[in-house]
Each structure stands twice: as C-alpha cells, then as structure tokens.
Amino acid sequence: MTEAPPTLSVERMSRTEWITLQRTDQMNAMSMQMLHEMTTALENAMSDDAVRAIVLTGSGRAFCAGADLKEVAGANHEPGQPDLLDLVDHTFGLMRDGPKPVIAAVNGLAMAGGLEMVMACDLVFAAESAKLGDAHSNFGVFPGAGGAAILPRRIGLNRAKYLLFSGENVSAQDMMDWGLVNKVVPDAELHDAVQAFTDKLADKSPAVLRRMKAVANRSLNVDEAAALSEEMLNLRAHMRSWDMREGLAAFNEKRKPQFRGY
Structure with a gap:
C-alpha cells in the first residue's frame, strides 16, 4: 500500500x-x-x-x-x-x-x-x-x-x-x-x-515567556485578586531562576544577556 x-x-x-x-x-x-x-x-x-x-x-x-x-x-x-x-x-x-x-x-x-x-x-x-x-x-x-x-x-x-x-x-x-x-x-x-x-x-528569556503565557492564559478564568496572586507567586519563583540573574547581570554590565530558559 x-x-x-x-x-x-x-x-x-x-x-x-x-x-x-x-x-x-x-x-x-x-x-x-x-x-x-x-x-x-x-x-x-x-x-x-x-x-x-x-x-x-x-x-x-x-x-x-x-x-x-x-x-x-x-x-x-x-x-x-x-x-x-x-x-x-x-x-x-x-x-x-x-x-x-x-x-x-x-x-x-x-x-x-x-x-x-x-x-x-x-x-x-x-x-x-x-x-x-x-x-x-x-x-x-x-x-x-x-x-x-x-x-x-x-x-x-x-x-x-x-x-x-x-x-x-x-x-x-x-x-x-x-x-x-x-x-x-x-x-x-x-x-x-x-x-x-x-x-x-528568540532573544527573550524562554522562562519569562513561558511563565507569562501560562499566567496570562489563566487570568481569564479567575478574578483579579487571584490573577494577581498567581502572578506574584510566579515572580517569586522566577527570582530564583538563572535567566533573571543573567538578565540583571547583563543590564549592570551593559551587555546582551545569554538566557538559558531556566
């Protein structure tokens, strides 16, 4: 066949x-x-x-x-x-x-x-x-x-x-x-x-985009207070990421960040 x-x-x-x-x-x-x-x-x-x-x-x-x-x-x-x-x-x-x-x-x-x-x-x-x-x-x-x-x-x-x-x-x-x-x-x-x-x-942090997409999608199904709470929880988790540390370091060092997605 x-x-x-x-x-x-x-x-x-x-x-x-x-x-x-x-x-x-x-x-x-x-x-x-x-x-x-x-x-x-x-x-x-x-x-x-x-x-x-x-x-x-x-x-x-x-x-x-x-x-x-x-x-x-x-x-x-x-x-x-x-x-x-x-x-x-x-x-x-x-x-x-x-x-x-x-x-x-x-x-x-x-x-x-x-x-x-x-x-x-x-x-x-x-x-x-x-x-x-x-x-x-x-x-x-x-x-x-x-x-x-x-x-x-x-x-x-x-x-x-x-x-x-x-x-x-x-x-x-x-x-x-x-x-x-x-x-x-x-x-x-x-x-x-x-x-x-x-x-x-492609030059953005994959970790940031991933979290933004998830929180934005879910925000349509909950009230404003719940959406803001989830955003804050994601920010606190993201503050421990490589990408945020790398982004802040690149800003201070006036260079392009090299994000890894985690």
Whole structure:
C-alpha cells in the first residue's frame, strides 16, 4: 500500500520552527493525518531547546478551511479510538498550553476550524488579503474548538454572534480592529514580518515567556485578586531562576544577556 504524502512541512529558520500546512488542493482542511502530523511537529518543537517560537501557516490561497468535512461525514472509528474531534482537542491544546509562543501567519482564508486554529495561537499576523470567519452555520455544523466558546472573548459577544450566525468572512483588517489579529502586513511581506518578530522573541528569556503565557492564559478564568496572586507567586519563583540573574547581570554590565530558559 502506497504511503500517503505528508500534509505539512516543517522548516527551521534561525530559532523559529515553521509548520506549513500543505493540503493545498483541499484548502488545507484538517484531516486525521494532518492532525497527527501537527501533534508530532508541535511536540518536537516544544521539547527542543533550540526552538524559541513556533509559526503555523498555510500553503496556497488558504490558511485552513476547517475540518475535512468529507472525512468527518465518512468517519467510521473503532470504539475507544480517538476521532477527529479528539485530535483537534489535543492538537489545539498543545498550541494553547505549550510552553513556547505560537504565532499564526494567516496567509489566506481561515474559516470554521481554521479560525479556531488561529484562536489557539498566542499571536496572529495576517496578510492583507486574508479573510477570516466562522463558517460552521453554512454547513449545519456546530463548532467544537472555540467558535462559540472563545470567539466572544476575543472580539466581543455581538461581533462573534454575527460571524457565527451569518457564516460570513471578514477582512484581516476588520479582525485587527476587533482585536483578534495583532498585525496586518502586505501579502508579500508576511513571512519576513513574522520571522523578524520571532527573531526578536528568540532573544527573550524562554522562562519569562513561558511563565507569562501560562499566567496570562489563566487570568481569564479567575478574578483579579487571584490573577494577581498567581502572578506574584510566579515572580517569586522566577527570582530564583538563572535567566533573571543573567538578565540583571547583563543590564549592570551593559551587555546582551545569554538566557538559558531556566
């Protein structure tokens, strides 16, 4: 039996791991195979000390058009075996909760599960021509990775309901104005803009970024007093780290710090 071709590529550029979805003819729709490969790529990057940031992007005219609905419709899984939704939950969880910054470089259309993938990333850069939206209602499908649960937190309840109910896509600029996208750049400059940004991240303390990500994520689920308490606990732990001592020493000695991530 012929082995299926890979659904994504992984490339190391400086200290950034680029994961590029490559089901171009299917608009990079998520299949079981793609999710398995994404999990492997993410786990490898998260555990590699040489990698300081991870970028997800797509090939062709789409970032990701969501789940492969043909595969969903024809799914026939053995009892006890993970299905596509289980894999989505695990893969997106790695992106949200993993110790390293994950950046979406939205090169084109991001809809339904593709929009949910964007929301699982820490930061979002988008090409000017990119369109984003939740298309679940167009196909009678209910979201399962953040469309209804997380989108209102990102862009506000009324805007989220509009996208959820209508199934329409909006421009990257609109999504930046609404707070989901961090930066919009000309299409031809997307890759270089993201790489330049992650090169800056690579010079930061991995320990600081890891703790910042964890505390910031959890702050949405607790009240202000609890969030401040957790921040203080993390600061006290961080004060014993190599990276903080090295950062302060570098400041006093007027040199560039050499962080180790612990």
